[in-house]
Amino acid sequence: MAWTPFTRRHHDRSRMRYASDLTDREWSLIEPFMPRQPRLGRRRKTSLRAVMDAIFYLLQSGCQWALLPHDFPPKSTVYQGLSQTSTEASAIP
Numbered sequence: 001m002a003w004t005p006f007t008r009r010h011h012d013r014s015r016m017r018y019a020s021d022l023t024d025r026e027w028s029l030i031e032p033f034m035p036r037q038p039r040l041g042r043r044r045k046t047s048l049r050a051v052m053d054a055i056f057y058l059l060q061s062g063c064q065w066a067l068l069p070h071d072f073p074p075k076s077t078v079y080q081g082l083s084q085t086s087t088e089a090s091a092i093p
Contacts, residue, residue, distance in 0.1 A: 017071070018053070018057055019060070020053065020056040020057045020059075020060040020061070021053045021056070021057075022049060022052060022053055022056065027049055027052075030052065031048075031049075034048045034052075034085075035048075035084065035085075046073045046077050047073075048081070050072065050073050051073055051077060051078055051081035051082075052081070053072065054068060054072035054073060054078040054081075055078060055081065055082050055085075057069075057072065058078070065078075065079065
């Protein structure tokens with residue numbers, strides 16, 4: 001793929017907090033596959049997008065769970081989100 005002015009703008013991540021953060025377009029593709037807000041029980045307080053940003057940060061940087069930056073959700077929340085999405089993904093035939 002050739003880098004044209006259009007493709008450079010399209011793939012530009014310089015205004016993002018981290019290079020691993022999802023763009024709005026990427027999130028719009030992933031969001032339909034994320035679990036919905038539960039109808040019963042406690043309402044979700046943490047954004048699923050923030051959890052996914054943290055998961056992608058861990059995967060891209062290779063850092064340890066304990067070294068996850070503090071501007072992401074707590075590591076226990078991120079781990080729970082990772083285990084939940086990977087369990088649901090393995091159930092897809």
